[in-house]
Amino acid sequence: MTTSVTDPAPDFGRMDTYPTHDYQGFKLRAGKPIPFGATLVPGGVNFSIYSSHAESCTLVLFEKGAHQPLVEIPFPAAFRIGNVWCMIVFGLDYENTEYGYRMTGPFDVQAGHWFNPDKILMDPYAKAIAGRDVWGAKPDWNDIYHHRARLVYDDFDWDEDRPLEIPMADLVVYEMHVRSFTSHPNAKVKYPGTFAGIREKIPYLKELGVNCVELMPIYEFDEFEGSFVDPETGKQMVRNYWGYSTVGFFAPKAGFAATGKIGMQVDELKALIKELHRHGIEVMLDVVFNHTAEGNENGPYISFRGLDNRTYYMLTPEGYYFNFSGTGNTLNCNNPIVRNMVLDCLRYWASEYHIDGFRFDLASILGRDPWGAPLPNPPLLETLAFDPILAKCKLIAEAWDAGGLYQVGSFPAYGRWAEWNGKFRDDVRKFLKGEAGLTGGMAQRITGSPDLYTGRGPSASINFITAHDGFTLADLVSYNEKHNEANGEGNRDGANDNESWNCGVEGPTDDPAINALRRRQIKNAAVMLLTSQGVPMLLMGDEVARTQNGNNNTYCHDNELNWFDWSQIESNADLFRFWQQMIAFRRAHPALRQRHHLSGQDHVGSGYPDISWHGTQAWQADWSGWSRLVAFMLCGKNAATVTGEPDDYLYVAFNSHWDGHELGLPLLPDGRRWHVAVNTGMPAPDDVFAPGAEPVLENQILFFAGPRSAVVLVGR
Amino acid sequence: MAFSATKTMLGSVAQIELVGELDAAAAGDFRKLVDEAANEGAKRLVLMMAALDYMASAGLRALVFAKQKMGANTDIYLVGTNESVMETLELTGFHHSVITVAALDPSILQL
Numbered sequence: 001m002t003t004s005v006t007d008p009a010p011d012f013g014r015m016d017t018y019p020t021h022d023y024q025g026f027k028l029r030a031g032k033p034i035p036f037g038a039t040l041v042p043g044g045v046n047f048s049i050y051s052s053h054a055e056s057c058t059l060v061l062f063e064k065g066a067h068q069p070l071v072e073i074p075f076p077a078a079f080r081i082g083n084v085w086c087m088i089v090f091g092l093d094y095e096n097t098e099y100g101y102r103m104t105g106p107f108d109v110q111a112g113h114w115f116n117p118d119k120i121l122m123d124p125y126a127k128a129i130a131g132r133d134v135w136g137a138k139p140d141w142n143d144i145y146h147h148r149a150r151l152v153y154d155d156f157d158w159d160e161d162r163p164l165e166i167p168m169a170d171l172v173v174y175e176m177h178v179r180s181f182t183s184h185p186n187a188k189v190k191y192p193g194t195f196a197g198i199r200e201k202i203p204y205l206k207e208l209g210v211n212c213v214e215l216m217p218i219y220e221f222d223e224f225e226g227s228f229v230d231p232e233t234g235k236q237m238v239r240n241y242w243g244y245s246t247v248g249f250f251a252p253k254a255g256f257a258a259t260g261k262i263g264m265q266v267d268e269l270k271a272l273i274k275e276l277h278r279h280g281i282e283v284m285l286d287v288v289f290n291h292t293a294e295g296n297e298n299g300p301y302i303s304f305r306g307l308d309n310r311t312y313y314m315l316t317p318e319g320y321y322f323n324f325s326g327t328g329n330t331l332n333c334n335n336p337i338v339r340n341m342v343l344d345c346l347r348y349w350a351s352e353y354h355i356d357g358f359r360f361d362l363a364s365i366l367g368r369d370p371w372g373a374p375l376p377n378p379p380l381l382e383t384l385a386f387d388p389i390l391a392k393c394k395l396i397a398e399a400w401d402a403g404g405l406y407q408v409g410s411f412p413a414y415g416r417w418a419e420w421n422g423k424f425r426d427d428v429r430k431f432l433k434g435e436a437g438l439t440g441g442m443a444q445r446i447t448g449s450p451d452l453y454t455g456r457g458p459s460a461s462i463n464f465i466t467a468h469d470g471f472t473l474a475d476l477v478s479y480n481e482k483h484n485e486a487n488g489e490g491n492r493d494g495a496n497d498n499e500s501w502n503c504g505v506e507g508p509t510d511d512p513a514i515n516a517l518r519r520r521q522i523k524n525a526a527v528m529l530l531t532s533q534g535v536p537m538l539l540m541g542d543e544v545a546r547t548q549n550g551n552n553n554t555y556c557h558d559n560e561l562n563w564f565d566w567s568q569i570e571s572n573a574d575l576f577r578f579w580q581q582m583i584a585f586r587r588a589h590p591a592l593r594q595r596h597h598l599s600g601q602d603h604v605g606s607g608y609p610d611i612s613w614h615g616t617q618a619w620q621a622d623w624s625g626w627s628r629l630v631a632f633m634l635c636g637k638n639a640a641t642v643t644g645e646p647d648d649y650l651y652v653a654f655n656s657h658w659d660g661h662e663l664g665l666p667l668l669p670d671g672r673r674w675h676v677a678v679n680t681g682m683p684a685p686d687d688v689f690a691p692g693a694e695p696v697l698e699n700q701i702l703f704f705a706g707p708r709s710a711v712v713l714v715g716r
Numbered sequence: 717m718a719f720s721a722t723k724t725m726l727g728s729v730a731q732i733e734l735v736g737e738l739d740a741a742a743a744g745d746f747r748k749l750v751d752e753a754a755n756e757g758a759k760r761l762v763l764m765m766a767a768l769d770y771m772a773s774a775g776l777r778a779l780v781f782a783k784q785k786m787g788a789n790t791d792i793y794l795v796g797t798n799e800s801v802m803e804t805l806e807l808t809g810f811h812h813s814v815i816t817v818a819a820l821d822p823s824i825l826q827l
Contacts, residue, residue, distance in 0.1 A: 095740050095773055153773050157780055157813065196807045259807045262772050271809025 017042045019090050023073050026061075030079045031086030036344065037125025037250065038099065038151055044090035045151060047099065049123060050083050051308040052337065053113055054103040057085040060120050062098040062148065064130065069120075072102070095263065098130055098148035099123065103307055109297075110319040112310035119301040120145040122248065124341065127152040127348075128266055129220040129248045135179065135193060135255035136558065138236050139224060147222070147247050147302055150263060154352060156270045163356045164282050165392050166211055168418065168459040168535060169593045172583055173284070174210040175467055176540035177242065177562065178218060178256045184563040191258035195265070195272040202279050204569075208543060208576075209583035212282040214359055216468060217243035218269070220251040223558075225293055241562065242468065242555045244361060245293040245327065247302055249345045273354055282356035284394060285349060289342055290365035290401065295328035296321045311337050314372055322372050324365050326402030333366045339380045342366075347389045357394025359420070364401040367412055374405055378412055385414035396420065396462055409452030413460065418535065421449055421461040426499060428465050428528050429476065432521060433501035434656045434708070437625045442654070446632065447611065448533030450597040457596055461534035465525050466542055469495070471552045474545035476500045477521040478507060483550035486557065494553030507550060519545075520708060523578050523680040523687060524654065527710035530586045531652045533594055543579035544568035574684035581688040585677060585712070588691035591639035591647040603638050607669060610638035614653070618666040628657040629705075633666055636715075648672075649715030655705040663703045668715040674700055675714045681706025717769060723749050728827050730758035735767040738775030746775075750782045760827050761786060764820070766796035776810045783813045795820045 019027030031046040039046045047059055059073045075085040100122055105115030122129065126149030131139065139146065182189045182197030189197040198213075205213065226239040243253070257265035273283050292312075294305050297320065304312035314322040314330040321329040332338050349355045360366060367378040384390060399411040399419040408422050427441035444451045448458025466473045471482075480502045484494045503517045522545060529536045540546070541564050548554050554562050569576050586592050598611040613621035614631040622629060631654070636647035649672060653663055660681070665674055675694035680687055681704075689695065694714050697703065705711050719742035720735045730753035738746060753761065761782055783792055794816045797805070805811040817824075 093740055153777060155777065157810075159812075191807070257807075259804060262804065264773060264776075264804065264808050267773070267776070267808035267810070271807065274809060 014042065019088075021076065024071055026071055026073060027090040028073065028079075029088040029090070031088045033081050033084040033086045035125075036084075037123055037127065038149065040094065040151065040153070041088060044088045045092050045094070045097075046086065046088045047123075048084055048086040049101055049307070050085070050337070051103055051105070052083050052311050053308055054105040054115060056104045058102040059087065059089070060100045060102060060145075061089070061092070062100075062145070064096040064098055067143070092151070094151045094153070098145075098150055100145055100149060101307070112313075112315045112319050114301075114305050114309040116301065116306055119306045121301065121306040122147050122303040123149040124248070124303050124307065125250050125344070126150065126248050127154070127250050128263065129251045129254065130263070132220070132222060132224075133254045133260045133263070135223060135260075136238055146300075147220070149248075152266050154266075156267060158270075158274060158354065161274045161277050161354055163350070163354050163392060164277055164280065165356075166282055168394060169595055170587075171212045171282070171394075171535050172210045172530075172586065173212045173214050173462070173535065173537035174205065174208070174540060175214045175216070175537055177216045177468065178253075179241070179558070180562045181540060181564050183558075184560065184565050186566040187564070188566070194256055194258040195252075195268045196258040199272050199275050202275060202281070205281060206279055208580055209587065210538075211280055212284060212356070213276065214284040214286060214537065216286050217246070217288055217361075218252050218256060218285060219243075219246045219288065220248040220253050221245050222247055222293055223255065226556075237556075238558045239556045241558050244288050244555070245291070246288050247293045249289075249341070250348055270353060277354065283354075284357040284359055284396070285355055286359045286361060287346070288361045289331055289333060290362040291325035291327045291329050291331055296323065299328060308337075311335055314368070314370055324368065324372060324401050324403035324405075325362055330365055330368075330372075332370050333380050334369050334375060334378055336379075339383060342380060343383055343387060346384065346393075347387065350389050350393050355393065357396065359396040359398065361398055362401040363397035363399055363411065364405040364407050365403075366397075367407070368401075368405070372403070376412075381412050381417065382414055385416040394418065409449075413456060415456070418460045418462055420467070421445075421452070421463055421534065423452065424449065424461065424463045424532070424534070425465055425467075428525070429499035431628075431630070431654070431656055432465075432525055432528070433499065434628060434658065436628065439621075439623050439627050439630050442630045443613065443632075446528075446532045446630070447598050448594075454597070458533035458594060459535055462537055463529060463532050463534040464537040464539075465529055466539040467537070468539065469553070471498055471500055471550075472539060472546050472548050473522055473525055473542040474518070474547045475550050475552070476525075477518045478502050478547070479550040480506060481550075482552040483507075484553050486551060486561065487553060487555075494551075498552060517708065519575065520680050522575060524656075524708065524710045526579050526582050527652070527678055527680065527712060528654060530582045531592055531650075531712060533592065533598065536586070538579075540564055541568075544572040544576050574687075577684065578688050581690060582678070585688075585691055589647050589650060590645075591634040591636050591650055594639060598634075602635070606635055606637040608633070608635035608638065608649075610635055612666070614651075614663070614666060616661050616663055618664040628655065629661060630654045631663060651711075651713040651715065653703075653705055653711040655707065655709050655711075658707050660704055660706040660709075663705050663711070665701060665703055665713070672715045673697070674703075675716065676703075676711070677714050678710060678712035679706075681709035681711075719745065721746050721749050723753060725753070725756055725758065726825050728757055728759040729762060729825050730756070730760070731762045731764065731825060733764040733767070737770040738768060738778065739770070739772065740774040743774040743778040746778045747781055750778075750785055754785050758786065759790060760824070761790065761792045762820075762824060763792065763794050764796065765794050765798070765801065768798070768801060771801050771804060776804065776808060779810060780813050791815055793817060793824055
């Protein structure tokens with residue numbers, strides 16, 4: 001079985017498909033250094049692995065799942081080019097082989113070397129990894145090689161599929177966790193918590209109207225990292241639920257695939273992407289290059305530590321692991337070798353999986369040099385910005401790290417990188433809860449944050465009010481404080497500066513007035529998010545008021561706390577409808593999705609500036625510290641549109657005051673009249689109207705905006 | 717169970733009965749049969765799947781190979797596929813390359 005060949009004879013007219021060496025019955029030949037990793041070649045597999053500091057290298061082969069290796073083949077001296085060991089092994093059974101490496105070299109912690117020939121190391125370029133094939137299945141703790149590199153067929157029938165290249169300005173991003181999306185019993189999918197499960201819910205995503213899903217980490221990770229046995233139930237706890245701790249950068253998580261148990265996660269993920277694309281939905285990956293699952297001095301040997309610790313990790317002069325990620329180690333991203341690996345990785349996902357974009361977790365780490373100092377011109381970020389294969393991929397940075405480097409507005413962008421706009425989140429949250437002095441901030445955020453992104457355009461700003469970090473939207477309006485006791489860290493974990501407001505009572509309540517206010521606040525947030533220039537991102541479940549019971553850091557919960565409860569679509573149907581109509585409104589109005597920052601000027605001689613600000617009186621905004629009213633009008637004739645067609649006039653007002661106010665409406669030209677599209681002060685179904693079906697206002701001069709409400713009018 | 721594949725030519729329809737597990741080793745034999753069928757002028761492939769227990773990566777790819785070898789206009793029928801193999805086909809998106817039917821309708825053997 002182990003030496004049965006996939007193809008009859010390696011005779012393809014090439015002169016390099018015959019073995020030249022033999023080792024214990026295994027036929028070998030000197031390999032090619034490129035591509036790195038394991039590549040299927042006629043009759044065999046080309047293995048290529050590099051290390052700057054190792055002295056020797058051995059290829060270790062296992063039959064799938066076997067406890068002990070099948071054979072350990074030392075790389076002959078002749079099979080090395082530079083620091084790269086490469087060899088072809090013929091006659092391997094692709095589907096039933098697992099492989100790893102042993103490296104010898106110095107063990108000298110102060111010098112940064114952790115070589116240990118007793119450890120079997122995973123190929124960092126492994127395209128599939130065995131060992132956690134089924135989510136939550138208890139591993140064999142005595143396994144000498146936990147995360148095992150596997151061989152992968154990289155062919156796939158994409159038909160006509162290619163990355164969608166939806167313009168950044170037109171995206172509506174939906175952040176989701178693969179498992180959370182369909183694990184709940186109410187999801188009623190055939191394969192809960194998997195890539196296949198997402199496929200079953202594509203109709204829902206289309207109904208909602210989003211055109212981009214941002215998947216929280218799908219690189220192979222170990223859900224049992226940090227695991228312990230629950231003293232009450234005796235169960236081995238899954239602690240690494242979110243997955244922000246990478247085991248293998250080139251491999252999709254087997255445990256996220258229904259076919260993971262037969263090793264077909266690559267095909268299953270590609271099939272999902274193909275299907276999402278077919279329905280006009282882009283796929284972005286949340287990628288975690290700032291640290292690895294190997295942790296600090298106390299962590300396991302998985303791969304990098306034993307292959308070339310000094311190269312891959314940022315180390316102090318004493319040889320300790322720098323911890324800019326807050327998780328134990330920091331990947332040495334601006335080391336040229338690591339930089340190339342990151343580039344190879346992203347090129348692989350962009351070309352082999354047709355990925356449309358990447359969101360970089362704790363991206364400021366990618367701008368630090370090997371000794372941790374921030375670089376003015378980080379080679380890695382520059383390389384990614386100009387790479388030809390990545391040229392049409394969205395690049396989004398979470399522009400901070402855990403080491404104090406906060407770069408929102410100053411992340412090295414090279415004209416390409418966008419940022420998670422943490423200031424949007426903060427200013428909008430403060431305004432939403434009724435804080436004074438936010439009108440100026442709101443004006444900046446609504447217009448795509450020109451104070452932060454001058455010259456880069458609004459699309460540099462990923463606008464979000466909620467994300468996986470922090471409260472869900474429902475909890476943002478239901479809790480003043482975080483309640484993370486269930487995490488087992490004494491409620492010490494998670495952010496404290498939530499800028500949330502519970503509307504009068506902490507947590508669940510029967511009070512109908514408070515519940516009505518909370519619902520209205522959720523709708524207000526939706527309007528703020530979807531009428532702002534920039535790229536809106538919403539968090540999975542916010543459209544139906546998903547709650548985490550006040551827990552703002554649910555990284556470790558494989559249960560209802562994280563899972564999308566599909567029954568909420570019905571129980572909160574009014575909220576779903578509201579979000580759906582708001583998204584449809586945004587997509588119907590190019591004026592909300594402009595490619596350049598608004599200037600306040602009239603470019604087309606319409607008599608109206610592209611944006612104007614108003615207050616209780618038209619054309620007179622109140623920027624005083626007391627004001628809790630922000631109102632603006634977009635002149636549709638000025639709006640630069642993709643189709644070249646002008647848009648309607650749009651008037652948007654946010655009243656976060658506890659009193660209602662009469663708003664004087666600006667006069668419209670050409671006999672146009674104001675129609676009401678959105679008024680969160682009205683109960684459903686009069687809170688929002690479908691694009692094109694907005695009723696005309698009887699009173700064209702004055703509009704009453706209720707307390708804590710948002711209003712959108714269309715002038716046509 | 718050991719793999720076997722038996723081909724019967726019915727005019728320009730090639731009917732192949734598959735037994736056992738279509739793994740990497742077996743995929744080579746299967747592809748040879750498809751090659752033969754193509755050379756013998758087959759314009760349709762009907763695969764009898766009821767006795768096929770298991771199929772993973774190599775097997776799925778052999779199906780797509782068949783589609784490409786025989787030409788885009790060639791229909792490939794899978795008859796009586798068991799549940800787990802069907803699942804694998806659907807989960808990986810390979811079901812788009814074939815037509816699956818539960819039982820054999822004799823009319824598909826005539827072209």
